[in-house]
Amino acid sequence: MSYHGNPCWYELTTTQGKLADAGAFYAKVLGWNVADSGMEGFEYHLAKSDGDVVAGLMNMPDDVSGMPPCWMVYFAVDDIDQFVTDATKAGAQVHHDVTEIPGTGRFAIFADPQGAAFGVLEPAPMTPSAEGQAFDQQKAGHGNWHELMSGDPEAGFTFYSGLFGWTKGDAMDMGEMGTYQLFRRDGKDIGGMMGLGESPVPFWLPYFGVDGSVAAKVDEIKAAGGNVLHGPIEVPGPAYIAVAQDPQGAAFAVVGPEK
Structure with a gap:
C-alpha cells in the first residue's frame, strides 16, 4: 500500500x-x-x-x-x-x-x-x-490538520497536487482573507490552503488534536508561557480551533470538539 x-x-x-x-x-x-x-x-x-x-x-x-x-x-x-x-x-x-x-x-x-x-x-x-501514527484525526495529541499560508495558494495547490496527488475539497469564502481551499488525500480532508493573512512569511502550520474544550486549552497554553494569536473560534465540522506560539515563538494550532 x-x-x-x-x-x-x-x-x-x-x-x-x-x-x-x-x-x-x-x-x-x-x-x-x-x-x-x-x-x-x-x-x-x-x-x-x-x-x-x-x-x-x-x-x-x-x-x-x-x-x-x-x-x-x-x-x-x-x-x-x-x-x-x-x-x-x-x-x-x-x-x-x-x-x-x-x-x-x-x-x-x-x-x-x-x-x-x-x-x-x-x-x-x-x-x-x-x-499515520503521528497523523491521526481521531486521537488527541496527534497531528490533525495542516494549513498552508502562501503568497499564491492557487499555485501552491497546483504544486502539491502535482507531487502528492491531493485533490480539492470544499472552498470557503473568507471575505478580505480570500478563499480557504481544503485539500484531500484518498477522499479525506487533511488540510487547507489560504493567503498569507497576517503571516509575514509562507509556512505550513500544524494543528494538533485536543480532547474537550479549546478555551480551556487556550488557558493552559497561556499558563505554560505560550502566546495565543487567534481563537478559540468555531470552524466547519463543527470544531473549534486556536492558533498559538510556544514560549520560544514556534507557531502551532490546536483543534477540538468543544469551545
Missing part, C-alpha cells in the same frame, strides 16, 4: 539551549511524554502520545542559529530520489539533501516555489511512520 502524500511526521526546531523547556511546554499542553531518542552524537527528543511516537524536537542547528523556532511538517513519499527530481522541476528548492536515518528511512527538506518549507520522508520498510 502506498502512503505517498500522507502527513507522517512533525518536527520542532527550537532555540538552542531551550530543548528541554520546549518539551516541558508541549508535555503540559498536549499531554506528550517527551524523552531523548538516544541518537548518538545528536540531541533529538521524541514525543509520544498514548504510546504513539508523534513528533520530534531538536535544537536549532549552528548554521541557521538565527532562524526563528518553527514546526516542520513531513509528508511520506514512495521514492525520494524521484521526488527530488520532480519537486525541483516544479520550482522547489532543496534546503537539506536526501539523508538516511538508520531504521527510519530517508528524508529531505524543501521550500516550495512560494517559499514555504516542508519535509518528505521515504520510510524504511516495515516502519509505521508513513501510516
